[in-house]
Amino acid sequence: MRTAYSVESVRAGERVVMDRGPEGVLMQRAAAGLAAECARLLGKVYGARVTLLVGSGDNGGDALYAGARLARRGAGVSAVLLAPERAHTGGLAALRAAGGLVVGADEARAEGVVARAGLVVDGIVGIGGRGGLREDAARLVAAVRDAVVVAVDLPSGVDADTGEVHGDAVRADVTVTFGAYKPGLLIDPGREYAGVVRLVDIGLAPADLGRAEAEALQFADVERLLPVPGGESDKYRRGVVGIVAGSERYPGAAVLAVAGALRGGAGAVRYVGPAADAVIARFPETLVSTGPPSKAGRVQAWVVGPGLGEDAERLGEVLAADVPVLIDADGLRLAGERDVRERRAPTLLTPHAGEAAALLGVAREEVEAGRLSAARELARRYGATVLLKGSTTLVASGEGPVRVNPTGTPWLATAGSGDVLSGLAGSLLAAGLDARDAGSVGAYLHGLAGRYASEGAPVGAHDVANAIPAVWREVGRPDRG
Structure with missing residues (x-):
């Protein structure tokens, strides 16, 4: 699992390591890792043109020391100083001693030095920076031509704790981060600016860092959570999920939600609603009912909302049930905050950015710019687990780090894709996973299925559902290797 820690936690961990090691050890470890990654990207170091964009403080020091290492291997290294009077003294001396060139950002030749580089190292602002790039820094970043851009610890202009970007920021091809991941490297829009992220070990142990702020599941984590039937299992012991979805106008939403549910690990799927004929025609194994949810039979979890229209009555019956409930789409619009908060059983909300904005009473752009804070606020306000769909899907609950889904593809932004995810995650709820795990595993499998189904081309929601068994x-x- 990838775990990410706040700036405050990382700083505290660094102080612990510095107290038990020689002075400057962290910076030298960071510089060595940064230089090694730059060398790997260059392939041939001797004769390569490298430009360092250097701000004040330790971030610039990391870049200067790494540049000195590259210069000693024959690279032509130039450092453009944005704050010459506050540049790291030791790093600057090391670069000069190795034969590096030092240029002030206000010199006429500075932009040309950047434009001619084959590799540019962003050491402008560290993880404690806030807000976008200042004008002089933005001007130099704009001068980059065909160079590979490597960010030191975090792309300058990205908020390390949230991934938010306010103003201009560096778009890196690779980010070399030190000691621990930061939430802003995993969460969009920051994730998009970070490119490929490489983690360099500088001696920080989990015990030095405290509580994680975010985490991203990996294959082994998901494998451990997948529900697997045993020898004594039958369809009821494996869990039965109920689907309340669809309407005369949107029968396809019911079909797609059932498709996701049938592939999600539960033993049986009950469908309740007016699209029963469409569902049974496509999936004859479904247990269908046109009556109220309370008369459909026993279930271990409900999914309600996709294509529901204005059917508040059926929604109300589901919310009154004493089993886990996943609420999506029209269900999110119809369910009141009080209705959700007063539920005794677990609730999983699965909004996209527009639906989240409506629930919070803010503009969609505010949610998209601050995805982490929006997910946390929704979880707090509604007393529920929240799966916020989008370019990076987040799963937030009242306890534990926010889960960040690392899978997916932009091709999943297609009609009905969310209906499939609802059915899949709801089935995992019925199979016994808690709301946080069901949302996280569902998002992971759904994202992988989107990749498998699309292979870089347009894909329909039914294709995503059909790919779930392969990724499972x-x-x-x-x-697996």
Whole structure:
């Protein structure tokens, strides 16, 4: 699992390591890792043109020391100083001693030095920076031509704790981060600016860092959570999920939600609603009912909302049930905050940015710019687990780090894709996973299925549902490499 820590936690951990080691050890470890990654990207170091964009403080020091290492291997290294009077003294001396060139940002040749580089190292602002790039820094970043851009610890202009970007920011091809991941490297829009993230070990142990702020599941984590039937299992012991979805206008939403549910690990799927004929025609194994949810039979979890229209009565019956409930789409619009907060059983809300904005009473742009804070606020306000869909899907609950889904593809932004996810996650709820795990595992499998189904081309929601068994088999393989 990738775990990410706040700036405050990282700073505290660094102080612990510095107290038990020689002075400057952290910076030298960071510089060595940064230089090694730059060398790997260059392939041939000797004769390469490298430009360092250097701000004040330790971030610039990391860049200067790494540049000195590259210069000693024959690279032509130039440092453009944005604050010459506050540049790291030791790093600057090391670069000069190695034969590096030092240029002030206000010199006429500065932009040309940047434009001619084959590799540019962003050491402008560290993880404690706030707000976008200042004008002089933005001007130099704009001068980059065909160079590979490597960010030191975090792209300058990205908020390390949230991934928010306010103003101009560096778009890196690779970010070399030190000691621990920061939430802003995993959460959009920051994730998009970070490019490929490389973690360099500088001696920080989890015990030095305290509580994680965010985490991203990986294959092994998902494998451990997948529900697997045993020898004594039957369809009821494996869990039954109820689906209340669809309407005369949107029968397809019911079909797609059932498709996701049938592939989600539960033993049986009950469908309740007016799209029963469409559902049974496509999936004859479904247990269908046109009556109220309370008369449909026993379930271990409900999914309500996709294509529901204005059917508040059926929604109310589901919310009154004493089993876990996943609420999506029209269900989010119809359910009141009090209705959700007063539920005794777990609740999983699955809004996209527009639905989240409506629930919070803010503009959609505010949610998209601050995804982490929006997910946390929704979880707090509604007393529920929240799966905020989008370019990076987040799962937030009242306890524990926010889960960040690392899978997916932009091709999943297609009609009905969310209906499939609702059914899949709801089925995992019925199979016994708690709301946080069901949302996280569902998002992970759904994202992988989107990748498998699309292979870089347009994809329909039904294709995503059909790909779920393949990704389930891949993730669940004990012999996977």
